[in-house]
Amino acid sequence: MSEVRLAAETRTEFGKGGARRTRRSGKIPAVIYGHGADPRHVSLPAREFTQAIKRGGGNVLLTLSLDGEDQLTIPKAVQRHPIRGSYEHVDLIAVRIGEKVTIEVPLVIVGDLAPGAMLGQEYTSVQIEAEATHIPNEIEVSIQGLDAGAHITAGDLILPAGSTLVTDAETLLLNVSTAPTAEDIEADTAESIADLGIIEEPSDADVAEAAEGKSDGS
Known part of the structure; x- marks a missing residue:
């Protein structure tokens, strides 16, 4: 799992006007939740956060330097501008080293089906429980050589060491049918x-x- 350090700042302006001013200054409004504490309103450097997501994916571990202390966080929900694609707001989960969290991890399909077969994908991600500093960025699913009639459930996935499946093992993720002529x-x-x-x-x-x-x- 990738880990990135960012310099965060405490936010004192709220509402739509405050959020717009934060974004105009090159920062992203964010809120840190977790551990029973009150939500903390912060701002993140937009360029560095964008690069962190590009390198580490949606589950990148962020070490925020905030008010002289370090806070480990993981993105929980990210809002993007519908046209520009820029990041508008981020919800973060506060985590600790050794703590286990439940998180959504995207599936990445690798390999090629048998000739004449067609893939149907029911889900693009699964939920797993993993140690906060060892969350996988993605889980590979091989479809190499699969023919019509084959299927893959959540229980068929090969998870990284230390990870536990939370999604129901019987959940159908992929199914293979005959491609139409x-x-x-x-x-x-x-x-x-x-x-x-x-x-x-x-x-x-x-x-x-x-x-x-x-x-x-x-």
Whole structure:
């Protein structure tokens, strides 16, 4: 698990106006929760936080230098601007070395299916319990050579040492079916058009061919 040190500052301005001013100053409004303490409102350096997420993923361990002390945290919820993609607000969980936490970890699919097979993905992540300083950034799921009819449940995952599955082991994550042929796709498209009552306009080639047929028959 990646660990990044950031210089955080205590926030004294709240509300939408305060959040906008924080962002204009190159920082991200954030709140630290956990350990039964009152929430702490802080700001994080936007550029450094963005780089930390890029390098370490959504579960990056952040050591915040705050008011002369170090505070270990993990991002819990991150809000991004819908157009620019910049980080708007971050909720953080306070953690301690040796403490176990329950967290969502993304799945990464590796390998290739057998020819003619198609993959269906029901879930993109699972919940695990792990020591706060040893949370995996991702869990690999191999689909190498899987054929139609195969499936992978949460219980099939190979977890990193020290991690425990929280998601129900019977939860279906991936399933493999037979890929449709070009004929299947064409038939489904025609059926959908018929169901919708859509009348297709003849193409220029169809019109020309019909005209030629009439000319030959005259």
